[in-house]
Amino acid sequence: MPSRIAAKSIRPGPCGSGSPADELICNLTSRIAALSAENERLAEVVAARDGFLAVAAHELKNALTPVVARVEILRRRLDGWQPDKIESNLSQLEQAAGIFARRATTLLDVSRMAAGKLRLDKARIAVVPVIQAVCDNFRPLAERVKCDITIALPDPDLAIVGDQQALEQIVDNLVSNAIKYCAGAPISVRAEPVGDFVHLSVADRGPGISHEAHMRIFECFERAVRRGEEAGFGIGLWVIRHLSETMGGEVRVTARPGGGSTFCVVLPRHTGALR
Template structure:
């Protein structure tokens, strides 16, 4: 037999079960795809955090700018009592802005269910009254009248900053979409629970949108009609649920919306 006719002797390890090469290649491809997806998720998480940060820091900045403007007007008239009152308000607003910065990381952790709550005794009644007062300039500019029915001295063991954010988001939402019509806010308590309602008579929300608007980057109308990221209701729901409560909405298109928040006063985590 010629050497050219000889068949090469195979090593025992040279033979692979049929399909093994394809499996190895598939595993490598799958691993690369997983890494790429992880990178995309990380970029998406970063973008989400930046959007949340922009939204949550913009809300307290607006009343600060308004207070500065009113303070300048008071200085021109020399109204010392008005100046003193505005300085007190501005100081409180700056403190709240700092608190909001402190919880930004907590908001970024909402999706991973790692939100840290700092519970303390909170006067919900005074909180709602204060938020309404701070939104008066915005109400005037929008041409909306807000009436409130606030039960006195409702005390709850809640996260003060989180509750304030919820109230701010709902009232800001009512002003934005209320079409200059009246807004009603109520706060009541019963059976160790507090119930906050914010009702407007604006564009309303269709049945098919009642769940969608609580999703991230969603809103009741298209983006071109109103500015913002569509995060307020998403943040409000996550914060409410983190404190053991619930939030929902009823309404019809063109007939306004009624948002209801229910929170346990004794504090319960979900």
């Protein structure tokens, strides 16, 4: 019992209430705890920076790919084309470059997404023009890898309540992923009203996804295939999930190994007239 009392008596109490030795120990302990907390904070900052740089690289590469593909087509076919054909392709190239520029200016929004602070504008957005523009931008790349993109848009006036650039990024990432993983196979893009929502789906006949990977693939830096099988950071689906949820929707996947995949983004439908 005396030894227990002695042991208890040397424990440092709150700073300012003990002996000088206890006070020193208490101050050192507090300082170490503060340094440890600061170290953890700095580690999180570095991780956020690295994550942002990876997202930036992914998003800019996605937006630039159609530009490069269109330039390659122009270089190969320029001599045999009529002026109106050349003008049409230059217009498409200008449109693709505009999308790239807009994507570059929204990268700060992506960093806010990573921090959980992303806020998007809510407006009436016509779905059909966005889907057609994105698919047209990717057609040269799809043709190069022998992917046939078909579009089914039964309602030409279909609209969502959301952010146009966010919708562009969602469609861009869905189509880009499909082309990446199912070269030589067809891709189907469809948008239709389902009650108070719009269902936007992209179906492919690629390698499919195991059931165990269905939720994991929507996390940042996660992919359904092993590293080295396909290029990429594993960011596109994470971007799709966050943008969909920020607009009040969600993303679903239906897939099985060897049987292709269908990604469906569900977004709130705007039922009034477009202005």
